Amino acid sequence: MLKAIIVDDESKSRESLQILLHDFVEGVEVRSLCQDVAEAIQAIERDKPDIVFLDIQLQRETGFDLLTKLKDITFEVIFTTAYSEYAIKAFRFSAIDYLLKPIDIEELKKAVGKVEKRMNGNIASRLTELVQNLKVGTSSSENYKLALPTLEGLIFIKTNDILYCEASSNYTQIYTADGKKYLVSKTLKDYEDLLSEHNFFRIHNSYLINLNSIKKYVKGEGGYVILNNDISLDVSKRKKEAFLNKIGVRNA
Incomplete structure (x- = not known):
């Protein structure tokens, strides 16, 4: 009881x-x-x-x-x-x-x-x-911390330290700037809802990226981004226009 x-x-x-x-x-x-x-x-x-x-x-x-x-x-x-x-x-x-x-x-x-x-x-x-x-407020993503429910327990990381999130069925893989990755028991949609106001954008059904972590965008049908850790992630054709508008680029 x-x-x-x-x-x-x-x-x-x-x-x-x-x-x-x-x-x-x-x-x-x-x-x-x-x-x-x-x-x-x-x-x-x-x-x-x-x-x-x-x-x-x-x-x-x-x-x-x-x-x-x-x-x-x-x-x-x-x-x-x-x-x-x-x-x-x-x-x-x-x-x-x-x-x-x-x-x-x-x-x-x-x-x-x-x-x-x-x-x-x-x-x-x-x-x-x-x-x-x-105390921090929504305008200060640099110090905002997110609780990640992992198998080892809750891990708190700053949102600005997240490079990108990848869908894994009903789970999400979260990749951070220090080279670590965490498998968490929430969907990518859950993190899209939480992080969109902190300069994150879903470029593909499988990927939610920190826009601050983009090193380069390469043109194509949808194109792809290269992040600070040099990994390349596809931008879906359906998401391309909204993504380019988000980062302030036209006619790419």
């Missing part, structure tokens, strides 16, 4: 989530309902939860304030939020679970299921990178 606490400054939200967990999610016992950071700290010390469902805005403080006041984070966190799209992307970059309000039952089940599979993972490092990504 997973022990949980709910931290939300709205009583209706706390009670609603408690009812959803009781009625629809097996194996979760809600030990405490908290309305602010002070109550949450007491509940965490007393109940030693496995999961904390944490709202972002808590009266005059935030869920991040709560986390920074704790000496050790020994529990998983699932954020409950009505936050902006940008904050949601930061959660996804950092491999942090979140639920959008109003909470969907199936999404709640999935989030708890992922926690069960991931128990004892390094939540502290994920939260650290989440806070950093939120």
Whole structure:
């Protein structure tokens, strides 16, 4: 049985989530309902939860304030939020679970299921990178870090250190500037959604490239790019025009 606490400054939200967990999610016992950071700290010390469902805005403080006041984070966190799209992307970059309000039952089940599979993972490092990504902002890709779920665990790398991503069935191979590659359990479409705002472009069904890593473009029916590591990747005929517009080239 997973022990949980709910931290939300709205009583209706706390009670609603408690009812959803009781009625629809097996194996979760809600030990405490908290309305602010002070109550949450007491509940965490007393109940030693496995999961904390944490709202972002808590009266005059935030869920991040709560986390920074704790000496050790020994529990998983699932954020409950009505936050902006940008904050949601930061959660996804950092491999942090979140639920959008109003909470969907199936999404709640999935989030708890992922926690069960991931128990004892390094939540502290994920939260650290989440806070950093939120501070950096979407305009500073140089310092933005992406969590890669590999067989060895989560690996954090700067987006600007990624040369390109290659589709591998339902997995993705990610190649970095230091010559390493990582096989991750997400599709190339997932990374296209995450990285397009960070100067990445999908030049082919199989390739998503960092436009900052292009050394040369060679003309052809679709043509191909040569990246900084001297590898050549085809540009599909269908993607050629959009790609050339993206890099500011005409009639190539």
